[in-house]
Amino acid sequence: MFNIFINNYRRKVKQNTIFDSTPNDFLIDHNQVVTANAAESTLQLKDIQQAIHNLPEIFRNPFLLYFDGFKYHEIADMLSEPLGTIKSRIHFARKLLKNQINRY
Numbered sequence: 224m225f226n227i228f229i230n231n232y233r234r235k236v237k238q239n240t241i242f243d244s245t246p247n248d249f250l251i252d253h254n255q256v257v258t259a260n261a262a263e264s265t266l267q268l269k270d271i272q273q274a275i276h277n278l279p280e281i282f283r284n285p286f287l288l289y290f291d292g293f294k295y296h297e298i299a300d301m302l303s304e305p306l307g308t309i310k311s312r313i314h315f316a317r318k319l320l321k322n323q324i325n326r327y
Contacts, residue, residue, distance in 0.1 A: 274323040278316055285309050286316035 275283065288298045295313075299306045 271320075271324060274320050277323070278319060282312050282316035282319065285312045286320075289313050 275287070278286065285298050285302065285304075288301065289295070293301070295306055295309055298304075298313075299309045302309065
């Protein structure tokens with residue numbers, strides 16, 4: 224119980240909350256005040272989709288199946304490839320995407 228208390232305490236300390244000294248003693252969360260820029264996120268999403276589309280087909284198909292929620296062994300069965308091959312192709316697809324997206 225002591226360790227759970229310490230872990231929860233440390234987790235709460237890291238959160239961006241402040242104490243409001245109004246009579247109701249509410250905790251105010253800073254993250255609720257932030258508004259998202261939809262135009263910027265749409266542009267980034269288009270860039271990511273374009274980067275995925277530009278992947279070689281050998282990497283794109285396993286990556287998209289994995290992204291859709293399939294397990295490694297299910298993808299290997301669908302594509303009739305060894306499990307290790309599927310894992311390495313997904314790994315290389317991630318590396319290629321990371322390199323392409325870091326350019327922006």
